Amino acid sequence: MAVAAAAAAARIWGSSRGLGQAGLLLLRRPGAWGLARSLPQRRAQQHFPSLDDKPQFPGASAEFVDKLEFIQPNVISGIPVYRVMDRQGQIINPSEDPHLPQEKVLKFYKSMTLLNTMDRILYESQRQGRISFYMTNYGEEGTHVGSAAALDNTDLVFGQYREAGVLMYRDYPLELFMAQCYGNASDLGKGRQMPVHYGCKERHFVTISSPLATQIPQAVGAAYAAKRANANRVVICYFGEGAASEGDAHAGFNFAATLECPIIFFCRNNGYAISTPTSEQYRGDGIAARGPGYGIMSIRVDGNDVFAVYNATKEARRRAVAENQPFLIEAMTYRIGHHSTSDDSSAYRSVDEVSYWDKQDHPISRLRHHLQGRGWWDEEQEKAWRKQSRKKVMEAFEQAERKPKPSPSLLFSDVYQEMPPQLRKQQEALARHLQTYGEHYPLDHFEK
């Protein structure tokens, strides 16, 4: 306040050097500026007010301090966890209730449970050798659905690999989930990637890639382009707390802040990166505490509380687009399943620990209790829905199994927009090879 007034005074008095006499008078107020009091001699000798004692470095705007003291990172009581429901699904603070209509909340529940059912069946199918690989989403369904529900349908999504619930909420058909996992001829990805590497142009879900965190700076670029296009669009970028250690994460955060991009960084902190617990992943206060270091608005939420996730994402979206600035949401949750079908997590964590989260703090059961509390759901409907969702999944599953794989000629297309001559020669070479040696290849399972 004193500074602003003094500056204004300087303009009136036409002083070209700092604040001039008027400023000095303002600053002489005891307690306003300690320096002024401690250096009376200087004031008498010079016309420079004590405001010039403020550091002028271009790199930071801050006061001087004359006591040596290191800033202590506050990890013991870190950034608090925002929640709306308690573990029994009761709204704690009514003013935080998003007051969503029944239909919408039921969609939350059905998306999460359908995903859960699909996960069980596809995990099993890998165990039986029907698909090569799978990753479940157990325990994190709330982070997917709560955030997806708070976005517009056209908001662009960059994911890591454990966000299938976002696609599920956007009504990606079971048939296409399965097609990608089976790599069959219906797969829009043309069978090129391992299972769970989904992508959908129609639903604005950018195809997943295995390298971690690479999507983060990409999401920032997409957000920048959306800003330039006045698209009124936000980009959301999901990643785990492990991926947040990658250099690309640092790059993405810094670019988003300096280039003022309408992006939501959504970190699923689920406690593990394969076998690496968070205590070995970082020493600071999680991911949310990094945001302010980049100048990014940040919050930590209870990822197993679908309303908390919803509220935070909704507000972040509104402001990111309105103010063209990034937001960081760290959704605390727990990875109930193994990292993937190639992992057996009993090798590095106790069955009791997993069981606690499965039984005591699961996003699906919390929402179910909430729904039941409202009278929007009951045991009858639960039984009926379990049966129905299982049936839907099994039907899609059996269909996906029966379909052939895409033609081997699709091995060669889309490397470039147009096929270069040497690649065409290689394609022809494979065709000729198969004419002679075709019996040694599983051609029966592939389209021509």
Next chain:
Amino acid sequence: MAALAALAATVGGLLRLRAAGAEGQWRRLRGAGLLRGLLQPDSATGVAAQRRHVAHFTFQPDPEPQEYGQTQKMNLFQAITSALDNSLAKDPTAVIFGEDVAFGGVFRCTVGLRDKYGKDRVFNTPLCEQGIVGFGIGVAVTGATAIAEIQFADYIFPAFDQIVNEAAKYRYRSGDLFNCGSLTIRAPWGCVGHGALYHSQSPEAFFAHCPGIKVVVPRSPFQAKGLLLSCIEDKNPCIFFEPKILYRAAVEQVPVEPYNIPLSQAEVIQEGSDVTLVAWGTQVHVIREVASMAQEKLGVSCEVIDLRTILPWDMDTVCKSVIKTGRLLISHEAPLTGGFASEISSTVQEECFLNLEAPISRVCGYDTPFPHIFEPFYIPDKWKCYDALRKMINY
């Protein structure tokens, strides 16, 4: 990643000095009062002081192009600026970004563009190559045109993952649902006389091994503008390497309006019957001179080919030439082992085996990092190329 902007600023200065003659520099320094006491004239020490060498090549401008309208005298960086200017004028989604591009760039390639097109279209990024390329991919994914600058090709490696694992594979892995075809990455490339390990590299071979991207190297201002425009308009992610030693040294008439030079098409810049010489970038001017030397001293007629696009490369033109001449010499500054000459050599011996009169010759940099003081010995200069050619002829 010490981006020595000062170095860049002096490159131009030094190249000018080169033209004036190396002695001029020492005379000027001797005159300066401060140094008078410190510098001994040569005669005092008895050992000839090393003069700064003149460039190892002579830039040969192409004749003024007739078919693209009005032309203007431009050097390489001005031709680049012209291409970028044309792109931003034509394509409202196009943006240029990287380190220091806002004020005009350390090699002055983006001078004037921010004022002309606005700070939302020509802007600095933080100092982070993986971020620059990742960001560029994201811009391109939305369909907008992204022109990313990496300050020196030597610093492209932090972005290697984004280029190889992401950009190159975007279309393929998504089944053509998504792509980043509107991304172009530009970087200064190649030796500059004093660049040493980290301001001289030619990393095209690393990227040649990566299906999904295109890699292009121009030899001149006219070529650069046309090829860069083609890269920007190409629907695949492209890397455009700009020979930094040519930024000021190469001057020729360049059309003011936009024009395209096709990618993946090599150019036979001189026809001949006895030997095929292949190079790209700065080295094209070296082998051009070698062709003259061969004609003059050995009566040998050389066919000189500028490859222009490294990936996908024009096998047909090279093989057609070797079928005619029976002899092939490939030359590049990058180290010999695993350099792109090995790919050309391998393909040519497969396709043209019975036509070959002599083993294919590769005249390249040694398998060392790029040295500073030893640069004159390191580079594949005209004498090494000439000697290799002579041996091939006498095989």
